[in-house]
Amino acid sequence: MTAINAVTDLTVDADIAVLSLDSPPVNALSAAVRSGIRDGMARALADDAVKAVVLICAGKTFVAGADITEFGKPPAGPSLAEVQAMIEDAPKPVVAAIHGTALGGGLELALVCHYRIATRSAKCGLPEVNLGLLPGAGGTQRLPRIVGPEQALEMVTSGTHVAASAAAEMGLVDLLTDDASLRADAVAFARKVVAEKRPLRKVRESDDKVAAARGKPELFAAFRKANARRFRGFDAPEFNIRCIEAAVELPFEAGLKRERELFTELLNGTQSAAQRYYFFASRQVWNVPDVGADTPALAVRRIGIVGAGTMGGGIAMNFLNAGYPVTIVESSQQALDRGLKTIRANYDNTARKGRLSAADVEARMALLTPTLDLQLLADADLIIEAVFENMEVKQELFGKLDRIAKAGAILATNTxxxxVNVIAAASSRPEAVIGLHFFSPANVMKLLEVVRGDKTAKPVIRTAMELARKIGKVAALVGVCPGFVGNRMLAQRQREAQKLVLDGALPWDVDRVLYDFGFPMGPFAMSDLAGLDLGWVREKSSGSTLREVLCEMDRRGQKAGAGYYDYDEQRNAKPSPVVEQVIRDFAAKQGRNSRVVSEQEILDRCIYPMINEGAKILQEGKAIRASDIDVIWVNGYGWPVYRGGPMIYADTIGLDKVLAAMRRYEALYGADFAPAPLLEELAAQGRRFADL
Known part of the structure; x- marks a missing residue:
C-alpha cells in the first residue's frame, strides 16, 4: 500500500489498482480528496502492470457529496471537473465501488467511471436541490443519458435517494454485491472487464435515452404542471428541469456549459444562500453549549402519556413509531376509546397509502397500553402530560405524578x-421537569420545542434532546416565557393581521400576501382550518373581537362550512361577502376608517414585528442562537426554507431597513412597533443576527 496523501492510498492487487479514499465522516470532495484522487490516478495510469483501477472509500460511505464548507471560498487544489476528466478519459477501465451513499458530487464522480458496482444497501442520489442548487459537475447531463429524462427529472428535483436495487434496474449500477465482499468483488469485476476486453464506456457518449425524448417539450410541460404545487416559490427545481432539457436537446458540451451557467446563478442567489444557511442551522440547533457530550443521559425505555386527545394521541404515535412501549391514560372510558380510535384510524390511513404494512400497524398498536389508572405510570421513565391548557389543571396533575412516578423519571409538560417553572413548582422534583412542546398534528409536525425550566437538570435536557432525535423530531432548546419562541413570535403576526383587516385589508388580501411570500397558508385560512371556536365558549362570548362575532354567527371554520371564508362541500375556500360586511360594520363601531392597504404594508406589518420579537427573545436569552429561531419557524410554522427563517431573512434585507420600518410604523401605530434594543444596537453597528 502506498499513501498518496493524508486521505488517499493506492494498493495494487496483481494487475488491479485499488485507490481508496478515507476522509471522515463522509469522504466529502474536499481539496485534499480531489488531490488524492488525481495523484493516485496518475500513479495507477503510469504503472504498466496496472490494467484497471477500482475507486473505493473507507468508513461508512462512498463519497457523500461536495465539501460545502468550500463554497464561496477561493479555489484550492484541482477542480472536480479536472479529476472527472482524468477518470473518464483514462486509457484503463475505472470501476467505482459504492457503499453507503453516493450523493451529489459523489454520484457525479461515480458517473465518470466506466463501470459501477454497489452494495445492496447502498443509495444513490443528487440532492443538491435541497441546498437550492443543481448538480454542477455534469450530473444533470450524464444522469438522463443513463436513466432517461423522466427518471432524471424526478431525481434532481426531489433529491431522492435511490436504493441500489432500483439503481441497478435503471442502469445506474452494473453489479450488486454484499458489504463484506465489496472490495474483493470490485477487483474481480475489474479483472473480468479487462479479460473480456469490455469498452471504456463513457456515459457522456450514450444518446439513446435522451434521443427518445428529443423534440418533445410536452414531457417537460407535463412534469412542471404535475409538480407546480411542490415547487412553488423555489428556484432550484425549475433550474434543474432546464438542465435536463439541455441534456435532451443540446450536445453534451453545450449542455455542460448550460448546467454551469445555471449552477452559478443559483449559487450566487439568495435562495441557495438561505438553504445552505438552514442546512448548517439545522445541525447546530442540537448543540447546547452547557450540556456537552460528557453530560450523562438517562435511560428511557417506557413512556407514559396523560391525555388521549388530539395532542396526546399524536405524541403517543411518535414513540410507538420508534418502538417504545407507551401507556396512555384518560379520565373517562369514552375519551380513552375515542383517542384509541383516532390512533388506529391514523395508522390505517397510512397503511392504505402503502407506507405501513398491516403487520406494522398491529406491532405498533401492541405497544400501546390504554388505561384509566394513573398509577400504571409508576414504572414509566418519561411521563408527558397533554391535558387541557389550564395552569390549575396541570399543577394538580403534576402533584399527583410527583407521588406516582418512580425516582429518576422525567416529568414533561406539553404546554x-x-x-413551566410554575408547573414544576407543583412537584417536589423541579429538576426532573421539562417542557416538550409538540406541534399539532404531533405525529406529523417535525418541530419540538424543548423548554428548559430554571431548575431543569442538565441530564434531563440531554435526554430530551436525544429522545427528540430518536423519534424523528427537530428539537430546539428554548427558555421559559409566554409562548416560548414560536408562539411568542406568531402572536405578533396574528395581532397585526387582525388590525390590518380593521384598517381596510380583507382576510384574503392578508392571506394572499403571506402565501405569495412562501407560507403554506395565511393566518385567516389557518384559523379556519384549526377552528375559530378553539377555546371559545358561547356563554362567555362578548362579541369584542371579530372571531367572537363570527363564532356567534356559527361561522366556526372549515368544519362548519363557513369561517373567515365560505367553503363548498370539498372545503374549497372562497372570499365571503358576509364576512366582508361584518368586518366593515365591526370597524365602523370602533370608529376606524377603512382605507386601501398596500401589499407591502401587509407584509411589513406581519413580518417585521416577528423579527423584532425574535430580537427580544435573543436579548433575553430565551433562544440560544438566532439560527435556532429560524429552525423553529421553518419546521413548526411553514416559513419558506428558501428564505432561511425570520432572523436570516432580516439579515438578508438589512437590519437597518427593518429598523427604519419599525420606527415608521411606531410613529403611525404606537408601541406595538417599538424597536427592540438589540435590533437598534446591531443596526447601528452594521452587524447581523448571524454575528451574535
Whole structure:
C-alpha cells in the first residue's frame, strides 16, 4: 500500500489498482480528496502492470457529496471537473465501488467511471436541490443519458435517494454485491472487464435515452404542471428541469456549459444562500453549549402519556413509531376509546397509502397500553402530560405524578404557552421537569420545542434532546416565557393581521400576501382550518373581537362550512361577502376608517414585528442562537426554507431597513412597533443576527 496523501492510498492487487479514499465522516470532495484522487490516478495510469483501477472509500460511505464548507471560498487544489476528466478519459477501465451513499458530487464522480458496482444497501442520489442548487459537475447531463429524462427529472428535483436495487434496474449500477465482499468483488469485476476486453464506456457518449425524448417539450410541460404545487416559490427545481432539457436537446458540451451557467446563478442567489444557511442551522440547533457530550443521559425505555386527545394521541404515535412501549391514560372510558380510535384510524390511513404494512400497524398498536389508572405510570421513565391548557389543571396533575412516578423519571409538560417553572413548582422534583412542546398534528409536525425550566437538570435536557432525535423530531432548546419562541413570535403576526383587516385589508388580501411570500397558508385560512371556536365558549362570548362575532354567527371554520371564508362541500375556500360586511360594520363601531392597504404594508406589518420579537427573545436569552429561531419557524410554522427563517431573512434585507420600518410604523401605530434594543444596537453597528 502506498499513501498518496493524508486521505488517499493506492494498493495494487496483481494487475488491479485499488485507490481508496478515507476522509471522515463522509469522504466529502474536499481539496485534499480531489488531490488524492488525481495523484493516485496518475500513479495507477503510469504503472504498466496496472490494467484497471477500482475507486473505493473507507468508513461508512462512498463519497457523500461536495465539501460545502468550500463554497464561496477561493479555489484550492484541482477542480472536480479536472479529476472527472482524468477518470473518464483514462486509457484503463475505472470501476467505482459504492457503499453507503453516493450523493451529489459523489454520484457525479461515480458517473465518470466506466463501470459501477454497489452494495445492496447502498443509495444513490443528487440532492443538491435541497441546498437550492443543481448538480454542477455534469450530473444533470450524464444522469438522463443513463436513466432517461423522466427518471432524471424526478431525481434532481426531489433529491431522492435511490436504493441500489432500483439503481441497478435503471442502469445506474452494473453489479450488486454484499458489504463484506465489496472490495474483493470490485477487483474481480475489474479483472473480468479487462479479460473480456469490455469498452471504456463513457456515459457522456450514450444518446439513446435522451434521443427518445428529443423534440418533445410536452414531457417537460407535463412534469412542471404535475409538480407546480411542490415547487412553488423555489428556484432550484425549475433550474434543474432546464438542465435536463439541455441534456435532451443540446450536445453534451453545450449542455455542460448550460448546467454551469445555471449552477452559478443559483449559487450566487439568495435562495441557495438561505438553504445552505438552514442546512448548517439545522445541525447546530442540537448543540447546547452547557450540556456537552460528557453530560450523562438517562435511560428511557417506557413512556407514559396523560391525555388521549388530539395532542396526546399524536405524541403517543411518535414513540410507538420508534418502538417504545407507551401507556396512555384518560379520565373517562369514552375519551380513552375515542383517542384509541383516532390512533388506529391514523395508522390505517397510512397503511392504505402503502407506507405501513398491516403487520406494522398491529406491532405498533401492541405497544400501546390504554388505561384509566394513573398509577400504571409508576414504572414509566418519561411521563408527558397533554391535558387541557389550564395552569390549575396541570399543577394538580403534576402533584399527583410527583407521588406516582418512580425516582429518576422525567416529568414533561406539553404546554404551548404556560410557565413551566410554575408547573414544576407543583412537584417536589423541579429538576426532573421539562417542557416538550409538540406541534399539532404531533405525529406529523417535525418541530419540538424543548423548554428548559430554571431548575431543569442538565441530564434531563440531554435526554430530551436525544429522545427528540430518536423519534424523528427537530428539537430546539428554548427558555421559559409566554409562548416560548414560536408562539411568542406568531402572536405578533396574528395581532397585526387582525388590525390590518380593521384598517381596510380583507382576510384574503392578508392571506394572499403571506402565501405569495412562501407560507403554506395565511393566518385567516389557518384559523379556519384549526377552528375559530378553539377555546371559545358561547356563554362567555362578548362579541369584542371579530372571531367572537363570527363564532356567534356559527361561522366556526372549515368544519362548519363557513369561517373567515365560505367553503363548498370539498372545503374549497372562497372570499365571503358576509364576512366582508361584518368586518366593515365591526370597524365602523370602533370608529376606524377603512382605507386601501398596500401589499407591502401587509407584509411589513406581519413580518417585521416577528423579527423584532425574535430580537427580544435573543436579548433575553430565551433562544440560544438566532439560527435556532429560524429552525423553529421553518419546521413548526411553514416559513419558506428558501428564505432561511425570520432572523436570516432580516439579515438578508438589512437590519437597518427593518429598523427604519419599525420606527415608521411606531410613529403611525404606537408601541406595538417599538424597536427592540438589540435590533437598534446591531443596526447601528452594521452587524447581523448571524454575528451574535
Amino acid at each position: 404551548s404557552a404556560l410557565d
